[in-house]
Amino acid sequence: MRTNPVKEKLQRGEAAFGTMVFELVAPGLPAILSAAGAEYALYDMEHSGISVEEMKRQFAYARGLDLVPIVRPPGKQYQFAARLLDLGAMGLMFPMVESAEEAAELVSWTRYPPKGVRGAMFGGAHDDYAAGDIAEKMRVAEDRTIVLAMIETEKGVANVDEILAVDGVHGAHLGQFDLSLSMGIPGQTDHARIEAAVDALLAACKRHGKFAACMAPTVEIGRHWMSKGFRMVSYSYDIGLLAGGLSEGLRHLRTASGD
Template sequence: MMKNSLKEKLKSGKCVYGPFMMTASTDTAEILANVGCDMIMIDGEHGAMGFETAGKMISQIKYTQTTPLLRVPWNDLTMVKQGLDTGASGIMIPMINSKEEAERAIQYCHYPPNGVRGFGAGRASLFGINTESYWEYAKEELLVILQVEHVKAVENIDEILSVPGIDVVFIGPMDLSVSMGVKGELDHPDMQAAYSKVLDACQKHNIVPGIMTQPNLMKKHIDLGFRFLLGGIDAMFIHQGAKQLLEEFKSSINS
């Protein structure tokens, strides 16, 4: 059976990093996949792509050393099912605020008897050609990532992480700060206390902690104990590169 290399890295205690993809571009997916990051998170929650395009992007990524992941729009059976059928090696489910919501998310990710996911001939099984091998892969190798991005989730974190089947808990700092009444103040003492509470619960339940990071914060996040880091967005990479050349051009003609 094929192994999920990203899951193997996390099991061995390694830290992993990858960017978000917001644009609906198979070409950009292929380019980013060849950079050498551990993973790429295709953002089906806020990004421009639908499941059809996300599946094609995943197909471009999975033939490299980079692992394709997908964030679905919501903790909804149909969305999770369709998201997994794209062939993503891991699924991120947003806004998990209670044990009951976590239980539903895990159920949505797995086939019976461990869950309620329906089995069909989607892209994940090469449209029915590799059904048996994908069945085993989904049972053992799928990476399940639940998001903690609300103060309620922090309050309930110990109960949430008691649910079997969670591989990664991922903090969304911006949404969390909004829910705590300190919008954008990511260094606020209440935010730092929330990080600590989540990190302690992850250690207790042997679950990998993750966070949305950014330049100049990666080492801080790793030193705190986060091992699953997402940071940077494809659109930002393009914009920053183009802007840098434009500024050089303007400087050249004005000097």
């Protein structure tokens, strides 16, 4: 079974970089991202049309690459968490986590009994269809899985300290856009209230020895948040990268042509 070098780096206090995927789930995508230097791909199933079947294919395409697949499930239900882990996800990012009790339940879905409630399925996709000692497979599966709690509501910010105190929650992922909606300041992600929430999230991560994660839509924003303490940084997302790169190139070509 593959180990998770991204989780290992983050737990050593190092930084890890990747991107988010919403739309362009082609067979070559994991290889393209890996060749570009991404250490992980964070696939979004909450706001996209990406299916469980497509995720199984993406996990297979990533096998053998230095790319760690992480998924935001379509919802906070056991069936999604357990199935995605069985298919090969090496991390789960749960949306809108708002309490320690909720966080503890989410963690339990990622762990086998007696530490959790994850059902047993071995000799399948997540353990590379191989034979082997079941107890060792359980150990590797739990050691490699990243559990991220998204902090993206005012209630989540208020309870971020107790959420990050939960054993098995490895990090907090800032959800700045949903947080701005929750605060009644839609889209104002540079607002002082958002900055205060970021500070609270970072302080809780430091207090409990967890890492802070974010999606940086620009290099400048990414550098700013890294200077504050974020160590797991997704640079933009597939739609934005394609549209932004194409728009910039066409703008220069049109300027050169005189149009």
